[in-house]
Amino acid sequence: MTIVQVGSSLVEIAGKTRAAASKLAILSTEAKNQAIAAIAQALESSQEEILQANVADCQAAAEGIAKPLYKRLQLDEHKLRDAIAGVRDVGKLADPVGKVQIHRELDTGLILKRITCPLGVLGIIFEARPEAAIQIVSLAIKSGNGVILKCGREAVRSCEAIVKAIKQGLSQTAVSPDAVQLLTTREETLELLKLDKYVDLIIPRGSNSFVRFVQENTRIPVLGHADGICHAYIDQAADINKAVEITVDAKAQYAAVCNAIETLLVHQSIAAEFLPQVATALAENYVQLKGDQRTLEILPNIAAASEIDWETEYSDLILSIKIVDDLEDAIAHINQYGSRHTDVIVTEDIATAEAFFGLVNSAGVFHNCSTRFADGFRYGFGAEVGISTQQMPPRGPVGLEGLVTYKYQITGNGHIVASYTGANAKAFIHRDL
Ligand SMILES: NC(=O)C1=CN([C@@H]2O[C@H](COP(=O)(O)OP(=O)(O)OC[C@H]3O[C@@H](n4cnc5c(N)ncnc54)[C@H](OP(=O)(O)O)[C@@H]3O)[C@@H](O)[C@H]2O)C=CC1
Numbered sequence: 001m002t003i004v005q006v007g008s009s010l011v012e013i014a015g016k017t018r019a020a021a022s023k024l025a026i027l028s029t030e031a032k033n034q035a036i037a038a039i040a041q042a043l044e045s046s047q048e049e050i051l052q053a054n055v056a057d058c059q060a061a062a063e064g065i066a067k068p069l070y071k072r073l074q075l076d077e078h079k080l081r082d083a084i085a086g087v088r089d090v091g092k093l094a095d096p097v098g099k100v101q102i103h104r105e106l107d108t109g110l111i112l113k114r115i116t117c118p119l120g121v122l123g124i125i126f127e128a129r130p131e132a133a134i135q136i137v138s139l140a141i142k143s144g145n146g147v148i149l150k151c152g153r154e155a156v157r158s159c160e161a162i163v164k165a166i167k168q169g170l171s172q173t174a175v176s177p178d179a180v181q182l183l184t185t186r187e188e189t190l191e192l193l194k195l196d197k198y199v200d201l202i203i204p205r206g207s208n209s210f211v212r213f214v215q216e217n218t219r220i221p222v223l224g225h226a227d228g229i230c231h232a233y234i235d236q237a238a239d240i241n242k243a244v245e246i247t248v249d250a251k252a253q254y255a256a257v258c259n260a261i262e263t264l265l266v267h268q269s270i271a272a273e274f275l276p277q278v279a280t281a282l283a284e285n286y287v288q289l290k291g292d293q294r295t296l297e298i299l300p301n302i303a304a305a306s307e308i309d310w311e312t313e314y315s316d317l318i319l320s321i322k323i324v325d326d327l328e329d330a331i332a333h334i335n336q337y338g339s340r341h342t343d344v345i346v347t348e349d350i351a352t353a354e355a356f357f358g359l360v361n362s363a364g365v366f367h368n369c370s371t372r373f374a375d376g377f378r379y380g381f382g383a384e385v386g387i388s389t390q391q392m393p394p395r396g397p398v399g400l401e402g403l404v405t406y407k408y409q410i411t412g413n414g415h416i417v418a419s420y421t422g423a424n425a426k427a428f429i430h431r432d433l
């Protein structure tokens, strides 16, 4: 695919964001918190306009998208209120900027510090989930970063209303409204990827193939938030009641999100007892099941699963089931087909849980609880930019700490390296202060 030429208008927008971000980077915690409070207030005052815009988005999308995705697009009064409460929570969190991570005396009068600082300008491409824009902006401002948002096409009206309110709120504060921008088309996304002079980090929230496409088409560092092929493994030593409740919550509580499970792995020795119970509970929650050959022997009325199912993120009320021989078999399946997002084991055997923690290579490895806990708010980060599925940090829910980098500062008094080399080399002190 050819990347389109950068249009001057987007360069201008990005230049303004860069300028606003430079000022924001050195603002005091108090000034940033005032800006966050003003955003919350402005979103509250614009509630009617935002909700009406969302009704229009939902009406336009109604025919075209699956029910769970429609639910993700919908922004009712409660979701908006929670998102605004999340903004205020971010205001209360400690400032991630200016933290001294290393403070060391290298030699007398030669002092090293490592201090956290903002990344600069973030480019965040996300799906049709309007409240994500609110969470992302609050984290960006608190971490001292400018942000260029690109929302999913079905959520354009909602996100425009949200960003309008945010800019209005910021206009009363020390943070320039230029620090927050919204793009709405794929063409702009492709242009954004070329703006390596203005954008410091791209975060694509989308399918694996889209994240790979972004990585292959930009010189800007990319923090991939890819798909969630999450698993629950029900071990032979599982408490069956817990296993049923966890499976239902992890699949049906919010099927469209990336931390919902797609595949249930069941130890062969517990399958005959567990599967009929979980199938009943899932049917009550309108979940359709697909099973491998051994599962079909216990649940003969469900559809057959094939290889493709193990690789599929349904984002819907569908769950594939496979019976495995043992823990090793379950872990091999997860490491082969999973997306390194979040996986859970249900067992009362601590040693087995420890082995699962050690051997499953995902950003989230859970024991006896729902995968739906994989979330910045639930981890106490206030909100999240999304869930990083990369191997390198930040992994899992990305909050304030994932949006800063650091600088090394050294203060000396005419010190030179030559003094520390050669026959009469001085020794370093290397004493932490
Ligand atoms: N780990 C995480 O935090 C998250 C992961 N995801 C994962 O993302 C996947 C897809 O989610 P879904 O809702 O379908 O989102 P989409 O893939 O439909 O869209 C996500 C964003 O990517 C853009 N996009 C997608 N393809 C292209 C392309 N070829 N060129 C330019 N822009 C593109 C979309 O733009 P447009 O709408 O304009 O086409 C949208 O802004 C799922 O696997 C889900 O799990 C989603 C959110 C968070």
Ligand SMILES: N[C@@H](CCC(=O)OP(=O)(O)O)C(=O)O
Residues within 6 Å of the ligand: 072, 127, 129, 205, 256, 257, 258, 259, 372, 374, 375, 376, 384, 386, 387
């Ligand atoms: N942490 C979020 C889910 C992560 C996320 O952003 O998912 P998605 O709905 O795919 O955008 C939650 O628990 O609602």
